[in-house]
Amino acid sequence: MTPPGPPALMVEKVSHSYGSRPALRDVTLTVPQSRFTALLGLNGAGKTTLFSLVTRLFHTRQGSIQVLGHPVAREPGEALRRLGVVFQARTLDLDLSVMDNLLYHAALHGIGGREARARAEAVLRDVELLVRARDRARLLSGGQMRRVEIARALLHAPRLLVLDEPTVGLDVASRRSILRHVRDLVQNRGVAVLWATHLLDEIDPGDAVVVLHRGRVVAAGEAGEVAAGATDLREAFMRLTCDGQDDAP
Known part of the structure; x- marks a missing residue:
């Protein structure tokens, strides 16, 4: 409904x-x-x-x-x-870690400190990539990059x-x-x-x-x-x- x-x-x-x-x-x-x-x-x-x-x-x-x-x-x-967005073109910073990509996005939405890290860990856990949080984004496969982008788009809890x-x-x-x-x-x-x-x-x-x-x-x-x-x-x-x-x- x-x-x-x-x-x-x-x-x-x-x-x-x-x-x-x-x-x-x-x-x-x-x-x-x-x-x-x-x-x-x-x-x-x-x-x-x-x-x-x-x-x-x-x-x-x-x-x-x-x-x-x-x-x-x-x-x-x-x-x-x-609004959360996943564009067709890849938009991760490949030289940053997975976690730093998410923390940067959190900062843009005014989310900082412990809350940002807690949210980042939660969304990465949801897409089964928390274990890759410290890896540079360039080390991920195409499918993994896309899952990180979805996690990032959900970080600020859009509807x-x-x-x-x-x-x-x-x-x-x-x-x-x-x-x-x-x-x-x-x-x-x-x-x-x-x-x-x-x-x-x-x-x-x-x-x-x-x-x-x-x-x-x-x-x-x-x-x-x-x-x-x-x-x-x-x-x-x-x-x-x-x-x-x-x-x-």
Whole structure:
């Protein structure tokens, strides 16, 4: 049951262009609290641009974005305090230890001293990497780095976690481990998740799904609803994105 109050994320009529090239066109979507929402789209669909606007790397010039009822444009501090982010590109400082990467993030959120270290140990324990806390980040595998990034994103106890293609380039076992951990956050801790991907095997039948194609939302609803009239979600996705592109997963 979705908790009362505003959605974890509300995007309304958002457009964005790079010069004369439109990247998002009148995008509207909602991420409910305590739900796993998949943002599906081929490479170039606009997923990363949308994440850059949600996280305020880019300014929103057309439309509005709210995190738990706090407008990102007018109340960025309040909005970003409730938001944890895992970007597609690796963002760990490879020359720092795993623990120092987390402590630096804690300091940015005004968490210091014993509390920061206690939180860092707790989130590393959750992702089964506390034993690597003193190791330099560059010594970790790709899957381990991603788990540390998720731990770091959870350090300040956000209510919304957004992840941009978090399993790209990882082996099957690492992908499953990360996805299982994120789903556990939703089920057992009530964290809302927006999971951007082009990998349809990461989607469960009961997930909320938003399909983004060429900068537009072309379908939204539960996975079963989006797949209605097709054999499965894969066929529905291919139909929704079959305007001459043949690289659907």
